[in-house]
Amino acid sequence: MTMLSDRQQLSYIASQAADARLNVELETEGMTLNIGPQHPATHGTLRIICRLDGEQVVWAEPSAGYMHRGYEKLTEVRTFPQVTTLINRIDWLGSFANEVPFILAAEKLMEIEAPPRAQVIRTILFELSRIANVSLFLGDLGVQMGAITPVFLAFRDREYVLNLIEGATGGRFHPNFDRIGGLKDDLPKGWIDETRQVMIKLQQFCDTIEDLLFGNEIFQSRMRGIGIIPADIAKSYGLSGANLRASGIDYDLRRDQELPMAWDKADWRVWTHPDGDSFARCWVRLQETRESCKIVEQLLDQIPAGPIMTKVPRIIKVPEGEAWVATENPLGEMGYYVVSKGDLGPFRVKIRSASFNNISVVPWALKGVYVPDVITILASLYFILGDIDR
């Protein structure tokens, strides 16, 4: 284990020794603290059981499963086109992004590819759902620390993005818009111009949040150096997305794999941060929102003409085989391992959701931290309950 990973443990031991000196007079007794299942920091119903010694967490264990809906079982009794309705609800803040890897896996098995126009529109909607997801995270971040203003800004500006998604797909939260072989509909008239204006607004929102939060002294003192996750720990727990990149690992599935999507048509960059602390994770997400706006802006100029749907049979039977497709979703690497037996529906679907891995590091990350930091670490790890429980 590296120096960094020992740092938390060492600081814990040091503070324990300091406490022990104090506790000669003031004996503290261990106590158990339940955070959640109903707590604003838990984004739903996650319960964190903490064993405390004074103000410090000695042991912590997240207790998930309050929202388990059994999607892996349900997909086995659905046809392929019906599955998108379910998986929309996994990460409900960036729903469209959930559909894409599953559809791509089905298309891979069928050996078809969406037409170029559909690929570009898919990528645009994918990035819009990332913006809708992460902008709420940026606003919510303030609330976790008692700053109320950012969340109002976030909800205001996120509304523009949701309106765009609704304008194109007809659904604000659950678009169910992606189809095997293309998209359900083409873009409505005037949508592209509107999107361009909204992207300017969202970039201004990012600037505002950076001024309001990231430059704030209180924010920095509560975030910097707190909840450090070193690279080797991040990898062995399978963290992904911004949590991984904040530990200094330059890996982004949008860039590092070949998919029939349009990310390579835009000029953008992958941000990393060497620190691995709460601040780094939040900062990387802020930069990613900006990059997403850039990607959308560039792709709006590059939508090719042509059909939005390739030729697929009316009743879709997916040939026998196994396929794994993962994409870089707002929360991290989300993938589907689809096993088909040539039927109308999948034989088995393993849903690899990002939050499940991201939150499994919590018992490690919370060891030795103080109670108020529990909230900021949870906030910076960023999870959606539906993405943990599935």
Added chain:
Amino acid sequence: MAPLSDDQATEESDTDTLALPGDGLREGIVDDLRERIGDALIDAHISPNDDLWVRVTTDGWKDTGTALKAAGFDHFCFLSAIDWMPSPYGTGEDDPDAEPKEPDTEIVQGVTGGETRLQVFARLTDLDRHVGITIKADVPDDEPLVDTWTESFAGANWHERECHEMFGIGFVGHPDLRNMYLPTDFEGHPLRKDFPLLARMVKPWPGIVDVEPMPEFDEEEKNDDQKEDESTEGESS
């Protein structure tokens, strides 16, 4: 060599990262793994320009994890299981009015084959070479036990707990195999194929029904016109 300016340096690294893994790399990985674990490697399958599967023996499962971690596959993606027995309750989309089909009982394993009904499978990624690998292993039918991966990959802890309650596979050496989702006194393993999906038992699937055609736009307009006519008529009288 002249030192590169910042711009050039980033450009060069960009092209480096864009070099995607080829099948040569995947073959090399399989050879490397064979060297490390020997006979424990049963089968390997490379889907051209796409993906890589290997199947290892049940006993070699743990060593495979350690060996792959040492070979650079240190990002833990997921671990789960597959029940290859066809569901005795049908696939769910069958028409209830149609003649009941003879349920399929033949167990056919997928890519890289297998001998048992249950298989564990996991995926690891090499973040530097941008290549992933899916590892499969048989789980004995009479005694569904495999070794834990938690010593190599801390993230396997939760995945094995999930797999334990959903498939009833025991992980030898796991520190804490409590249920994650289900109540402690729950009987059965929900993701096994012989576990019925109660929602479908209560209300059978209606079968593939044709969606009603959308009403023609003209008709709708006509109806609206008629209504308007009627209302104006009512007013005039």
